[in-house]
Amino acid sequence: MPGPILDLSAIVTCSHGGKATPVPVDARVLLSGKPAATQASIYAVAGCGFVPPGGNGPCVTGTIVVAAARVFASGIPVALQTSVTTCVPTGTPLIPIQTQTRVIGS
Incomplete structure (x- = not known):
């Protein structure tokens, strides 16, 4: 699915606001x-507000599970605003709130 390519200045949070x-x-x-984010980029999460009493939180890292199919940076698919993502250990998605809008990938 097409979407803006994520870069270092994109504002991305975990589902809990980190x-x-x-x-x-x-x-x-x-x-x-600004440098482009790729599927190989690991997102470090800071300030996740999810602290359950039994474990499985807070979010520590996030990964891009499904990235661009046709746009690559140094041979690696770029991360899109519409990419499928997941946080560890909670399994919730990352949420891109604000991205650059000049370059669209698919």
Whole structure:
């Protein structure tokens, strides 16, 4: 499904409001001067508000499960706003709130 490509400046959170930052990003492919996030990027989550008494939380990392099918950065599919994602250990998705809008991938 087409969507804006995520870059380092995209605002992404876990489902519980924690801030997610991609590490590493592809520094060779820039979108308005910001490195692109790829399927290989692991999102580090900080400030997740989900702390259940029995475990399975808070969110620590997030991964891109399904990324772009036709757009690649250094041979790796780029992450899209519409990509399928999951957080560990909760299994909830990452939520891209704000992205660049100039470059669309599919």
